[in-house]
Structures are given as structure tokens and as C-alpha cells.
Amino acid sequence: MDAATLSELRRPRSYPAVSVLMPTNRRAPDNRQDPIRLRNLLAEVRRRLRDDPEVPSQEADALFHGLERAVEDLDPADAEEGLVLFAAPGGEVHTFTVDQPVEERVVLDTTFATRDLVAAYTRRTRYWLLVLSDNRTRLWDGRGETLTQVEREGFPMAPESLDEAVVGRSAPPSIRDANAPHQLFVRRTVEALEKINARDRRPVIIAGVVRAQAWFDEEAGGKLTVAGRIDGAYEEAAAPVLMDLARPVLHAYEDLREVGVLTELEAARGLKRYAAGIKEVLPLVKEGRGEHLVVERGFHLPGLRGADGVIDPLDDTSPGRVEGEGVIDDVVDNLIESQLDYGGEVTFVSDGFLVDHDRIALVTRF
Template identity: 45%
Template sequence: MTVEDLAKLTPSGYPAVSLLMPTHRTAPDNQQDPIRLRNLLAETRRRLELDETVPHEVAAEVYDEIAAAADRVDLRHTGEGLALFASPGQVHVRMLESPVQERVVIADTYEVRDVVADAARRHRYWALVLSEQPTRLWSGDGPDLVEVTSHGFPFTHEGPGGLLGLPRDYGQEPSKHERERHRQFFRDIATALGAIDKLDSRPVFVLGVERYLSHFAEAWQRPIAGTVTGNYDHAGAHDVYQLLAPRLAAYTAMEQVAALEALDAARGANRFAAGLPEVWSLAHQGRGAHLLVEEGYHSPAWVHEDHLHPPNQEPHTETAGVLLDDAVDDIVEWVARQGGDVTFVGDDSLAADGRIALIVRY
């Protein structure tokens, strides 16, 4: 799912259960994770059964869905957090690279703020490993890669010059025929990748020998985020990520520079906002075109009558305020929900802007 998809994740109906818990990457800390998950599932069951507005059979169905999803999670290989969402006939699982506050929420909507912010901090991309036997496409989400098996992938070169070998008829030039078959093979790959990228546009990284990279670049005719030269026919998900890690870091740095330059242009045109209260207000109005946030910036805040107040200034009025545990993540969710872009930049990059800034639509 894209960041915007996560922000707009909608339950099928009531009850919408959100289960979030921190996890641990290594032993011995990760030995407590199965116990904590069982306790949260027990809390989920208890609260569903106590909710008088939920028919017994619906409560049982939703609990069974979220419990079954939890059983499929391999807690030996996790990041910093786990999110499970379930409603009647629907369940979603998300492994997180950012820590979350442990909680179970039963409401009309899913508690997606932490998940959206985590997804915005991560970098989704396509990793294309070029080969005749075969070309494979990986869907990358941070360090996690999953092979794509649709739209013809993986592609195997089965025609002349591939599995069938080259024709040897008199008067025919094998090298010329081979070049044309190769070009067609890579045109087919580019067409298939284009169809996938149209559904979910991401930066494209390509791995392969020089000849294959040249053929694909000729067929793709769009910017390639980065390349790795070499033969990686048998590379697995972990190998592909390790090869791409330096290119991903370089691409991220380039994105941050571009975002800061866009902010400078918006500042000159008076189309920007800075500081937590003003950015929060404009984001909730749907005016956020591009949000920039320092990587390490988190801040609780009070919300009262559509205004944001610092965490040490609790409003004392007849109408109670609501304490947000992280107003930054709340802003990220709202901007993403409205189709805006989110870029996390290095700490101190926005020191003059209160560590957060927004390019507005109008």
C-alpha cells in the first residue's frame, strides 16, 4: 500500500479493531513479544465481548480474523513495531520500522496515524534484476523486498537468442537477429513494468550487466533512480537490498535536497507555513501540498477547538482538550490523506522553521 492508501484505509464497518505493539529485532528482548501479543489479543477479545453494540457472532468473527493474522506473523523477524487491523471480513497486517505505543483501539475507524508516519519515513521502490533466465521484479519497502509475480514477471527470454538459440539459416546474420530479439525482450519488460508503475508509481532501480542495462534504458525512456552493474541472476531479496542500499541512500539524499529547494521557492512566493501549530491547522484544512519534517522530530500537543497548544499548556475550559501523543505523526497522516507529499529531512535542516514546514496548495 502507498502512504496515501494507508491514510485512507477504511474498515468494512463497526467494530474496527486496531492492535499496535512495539517489537524487538533481536534476542533476548524479542522473547517477550509473543507474550505481549497474546495479552493484547486477550484484551481485544475481552473488549469485543463487553461491547453491547456488537452482536456476539460479529465479535467472534472479527476476533478470529485478527487472531489468525497474528498467528501468521513471524515474531523472530520483525522491525520496531507491529500493527494489526480488523473489521468484519477484513484484516490488514503491517510490520513497522518505527516504535509505537502499545494499545488496542476499538472504534469506527482504524488507528492508522503511526502506520502512515512509518510508511512515509520508509522508501518504496521497484528493483528490477535484468537477466534472460529470468528477469525478476522486486517490490521494495525499506529493507523488505517481495518478488512480483504478475504482469508477466518473471520474464524469460524464450525466443531466438534465448532458450531457442539463434537461427542458422543460410544468409542470416545471427548477431543482428539476436540484437533485435534482445531489444524486443527488454521492450516487453519495460511495457510490463510501466503498467505496474502506473498503478503504483515509485523510483525504479535496475541491476544487470552493461548490455542489459543499455537495452532496458533504451526501452524504458524514463528516469532510472539508480543502477548496479553485474550479473545477479541468483540474487535473493536480502542480496538485492544490500546491493541497492548505497543507491537508495543517495536517492534519498537527492530527494531531500530537492524538497528543501522547493521549500525555498515556496518561501519566496509566500506559499509556505512553518512551526507546529500553523502547519497542523493548514494540514487539517487540506491545504498541504508538500510536508517537510526533520527525521527526529516528535512532539505531543493539546488540541482544543481546532487549535493546537504546547504539551505543557493544557486548556482549562468547559470543553476538554484532547492530548495527541505525537502531533507530527497526526500532521503526516492528514497531509497524506489529502494526497500531499511527505519528505523527511535531516535534523537541523529546518531549524529556522521550527523543525517542520509545509508548502501549501493556495
Template identity: 40%
Template sequence: MTVKDLARLTPSGYPAVSLLMPTHRTPPENQQDPIRLRNLLSEAKRRLDDDEAVPQSVATQVYEEIAEAAAHVDLRQVSEGLALFASPGQVHVRLLDSPVQERVVVGNTYEVRDVVADAARRHRYWALVLSEQPTRLWSGDGADLVEVHSHGFPFTHEGPGGTTGLPRDYGQRPSAHRDERHRQFFRDITSALAEIDALDSRPVFVLGVERYLAFFADEWGRPIAGAVRGNYDRAGPHDVYRVLAQQLDAHTSIQQVAALEALDVARGANRFAAGLAEVWTLANQGRAAHLLVEEGFHSAAWVHGDHLHPPDQEPHRDEPGTLVDDAVDDIVEMVARNDGNVTFVRDGNLAADGRIALIVRY
């Protein structure tokens, strides 16, 4: 799911259960994770059973769905957090690179703020390894890569010119026939990749020998985020990430520079806002076109209506304010939910703007 998809994640109905917990990579802390997860599942079951608005059959169904999803999570392979969402007939699991506050929430909507902010901070991409036997597609999320097995991937060139070879009666120009078969092979690959990218658009990185890269570029017909020359037919996920790491860093830097340049243009056109309080108000109004945030910026704050106050200044008005643990994550969710873009930039790039800035729509 994209950041915007996550921001709009909608339960199938009531009850919508959100279970979030911090996780740990190494012992001894990670030895407690299975116990904490069992305790949170017990808490979810108790709340479902005690909710008079939930028929017992529905409470049992939703609990079994979220418990089964939890049973398939390998807590030895997690990072900083885990999020489970379930409603009747629906369940979602997300492993997070950012720590979360431990909680179970039963309501009409999912508690997706932490998940959306975590997804926005991560660098997701497609890594396509070109080969005749076979071409493989990897879904990349930082250093984590998972092979795609859909839309025809992995692709193997099994026709003439591929595994079966060219017939002897192909005439005086067998290389031309071989090239045409290769073009058709890579045409099928680009069509399948285009379908996948339409569902989840990401930067595309390509690995392969020079000849295959040329065939792919001719058929793809759109910008490629990076290309690595060489034979990587037998490369596993760690190998693919290792050879792509430098290209990924360069692409991220280019994206950040482009976002900062766009911010300067917006500043000159008076379509610019800066600082946590002003950005919060405009994002809450749905006016955010592009949010820029420093990677290490987090801030608690008091929320009073559509206004934000520093954490040490509780608003003294007729209605009490609400203290949120991280207003930055809330802003990221609001922007994504309203079709805005989010770019995290390196710490210090927005020092003069209060570490957060916004390009507004109007």
C-alpha cells in the same frame, strides 16, 4: 500500499479493530513479544464480545481474522512495531520501523496515524535485476527486499534467441534477429513493471549488464533512479541491497535537496508556513501541498479545535483540549489523507523553521 493509500485505509464496516504493539529485535526483550501479542488479542476478543452493537457471529469472525493474521507474523523478524487491522472480511498487517504505543481500539475507523507516519519515513523502491534466466523484481523497503511474484515476474526469455536459441534459417544477420527478440523480451518486462508501478509508484533501480541496461532504458522511456552495471543473476535480497545502498543514499539526498529548494521557492512566493502550530492549522484545513519534516522531530501537543498548543500549555477554555503524544505523526497523516506529499529531511535542515515546514496550496 503507498503512504496515501494507508492514510485512506477504510474498514469494510463496524467493528474496525486496530491492534498496535511495540516489538523488539533482540533478546531478552523480544522473548516477551509473543506474550504481549496474546494478551492484546485477548483484549480485542473481550471488547468485541462485550460490544452490544456487534452480533456474536461478526465478533467471532473479526476476532478469528485478526488472530489468524497474528499467527502468521514471525516475531523473530520484526523491527520496532506491529500493527494489525481487521473488520468483517478484511485484515491488514504492517511491520513498523518506528515504535508505537501499545493499544487495542475498536471503532468505526482504523487507527492508522502511526502506520502512515512510519511509511512516510521509510524509503520504498523497486529493484529490477535484468537477466534472461530470469529477470526478477524486488520490492524494497529500506534494507528489506521481497521478491515480486505477479504480473509475469520473474520473466524468463524462452523464445528464439533465448533458451531455445535461433533457428539456422534466420539468414545472414542472426544478431539483428537476436536483438529484436531481446527488445520484445524487455518490452514485456517494462509493460509489466509499468502496471505494477501504476498501482504503487516508487523510484526504480535497475541492475544488469550494459547490453540489458540499454535495452531496458530504450523501452522504459522514463527516468531511472539508479543503475548498477554487472551480472547479478544469482543475487539474493541482501546482495541486491548491498550493491544498491550507495545509490539509494544518493537518491534520498537528491530528493531532500529538491524538496528544500521547492520550499525556498514557496517562501519567496508567500506560499510557505513553518512551526508546529501553524503547520497543524493549515494541514487540518486541507491546504498542505508538501510537508517537510526533520527525521528526528517528534512533539507532544495539546489540540483544541483546529489549534495546537505546546505540551506545557494546556488551553483554558470552555472545552478541554486533547493531549496527543506526537502531533508530527498526526500532521503527516492529515497531509497524506489530503493528497499532499511528505518528505523527511536530515536533522538541522529546518532548524530556522521550527523543524517542520509546509508548502501550501493557496
């Protein structure tokens, strides 16, 4: 899932947009109950659709059967901590697994219940790892401690012959140079990466020999954010090897980025465009005044929604899970979703990094 897909999922649908969310287990024997729980949830979907006077019976059947087909295609080997299913009129069906637990529920509304997807997407470090080589260039989708090879927009990418590369393209001045085919190959690589990054902007880690990295810099021209570099030839390296190499590079980038965030917050404070602490930040974000929300990665907080719709955050020392009418499991996730609704930026930092800002801070638009 990328940023563009998440944005598309969050737009309004015709009623009923059906959301099915269920916590899952990665391993046996706990995962043996998952199919039973999922069948029970689908039975609840069917009952609620059939009992809803606003839903024609033909539409109810179509939505239910679409979810049934999606469930049949699920592979238990892909299970994570949660399963999310969406279906909407017109045959629209989506299936996602998330790496954090979700609350089991069925929701019929004019929008999909995307909050858990938003939380999973925003709280996990995401980056691209580009492995350059003369023979084959690979792009990896980095999400936290997981690397998955990208297989779209021509990746993994092999070079064209010189004749094929020149036809229909403007050749560089050094076309007769022996390096020309490699430079053209890097140009194709950069163009493909830019297309992918346009849908889901992330920092890029570059792996390759120094010569290939120099060609990349020349072609990219500063249009991509380079998080760091891994020197050497890693064309055939497996994901675990690349992850070990990328981890310190990514940590160094995150450290620098966090220092930059602190500088931005202090500048905003001087301009009187700053707020800190959940009780100061919450109303400003809900009014659409948030430009850049900065949150500690592990900050979660329950809350209560009053009869007037106003959310009152609870003390984070409240033991256990809070339950009851009007309870919001996590005000912080709710806040993040509102920030994205208004087109604002969200940045997560290490736990303890915002100790002087009460764990959450906001740069306001005005």
C-alpha cells in the same frame, strides 16, 4: 504494504473496526513475553466486543475468531518492533509488522488505527531495484536497509522464445536482428514494472550491463523515475551484495532530491505559498491547504488537543514522554496523516537539512 493498500486501509468501515497494536521484540529472551501480551490483548478485544451493546454477539464472535486465526499464522521469525492487527465486519482481517515501536492498545472505531502504519511507511526510504540480464530479470523491493525480492506480475522474469514473443505482439522493425528477443524481454519487464509502480510509485535503481540499460531507457520512455544505475552483471547477486551497491546510488539520488526540495521551497516563498515551523504549518495542513509537506526524518514532537479540538504543539525540549488527557504522542505523525487525507505530498529529508525552516516546511495550494 504499498501505497494503494495503505489508502484502502484508511477508508471508513462499518462499526466496529477493531485495531490491536502491540510492541514486540526481535530477539530472545525479551520476545518470550510477546505471546502472553498478545493473548491478553485478544482477551481485552473479546471482552470489549461482548460488552458493547452496538455489537451483535454473532458479529463479536466472528471478529474475535478472525483475529485468533491471524495470530495463529504469525511467525516469530518475522517479528520487528511492532505488531498491528485489523479486523472488520464481513471477515476482513489484516496483519502487519512495523519496524518502529507502537503504543500497546485496542481500538474499536469506524476506521482502523493506521497512524503507526502511515508513520512507518512515510518515514522509510522506499525504492525499486531492477536487476536486468539476458536470462532472468529480478525486481527487489527496497525499504531502508532491507531488500526483498518481488514475486508478482511475472517477477522473477525469464525471456520467451522468439516465436512466442512475436505471436500476438507487434514486433520491432529490427525483428530479424539477433537482439530482438532481448529487446522484447526488456519490454515485458518494463510493462510489468509499470503495473507494480502504478500502485506504489517509487524511484527505480537500474542494475545491468550498459546494453540492457539502453534498451530499458528506450522502452520506459521517461515514464519511470530512475534514481541511478549500477553497471555490470548481477543476475545471481544476493540481497546484501545488491544493498551495498545500491546504497551509494540511493544516497546520491537523495542528495539531489533534497537540493530540488530546497529550490521548490524558495520558489514557494517568493510566491507567498510557503510556511515553516510546526505552529505555522499545522493549521494550514488541517485546513487542507498543504500541497507539499517537507519534514526532517527524525522530527518528532508531542502535543495537546484542547477541548475545542485544536492541537497545541509542545516545546520539543520537553523531557521524556508526555502523558495525560488530550496528549498526542507525535504531532508530526498526526500532521502527516492529515496531509495524506487531503491528497497532499509528503517528502522526508535528512536531519538538519531544514535548519533554516524550523525542521518542517509546507508549500501551500493557494
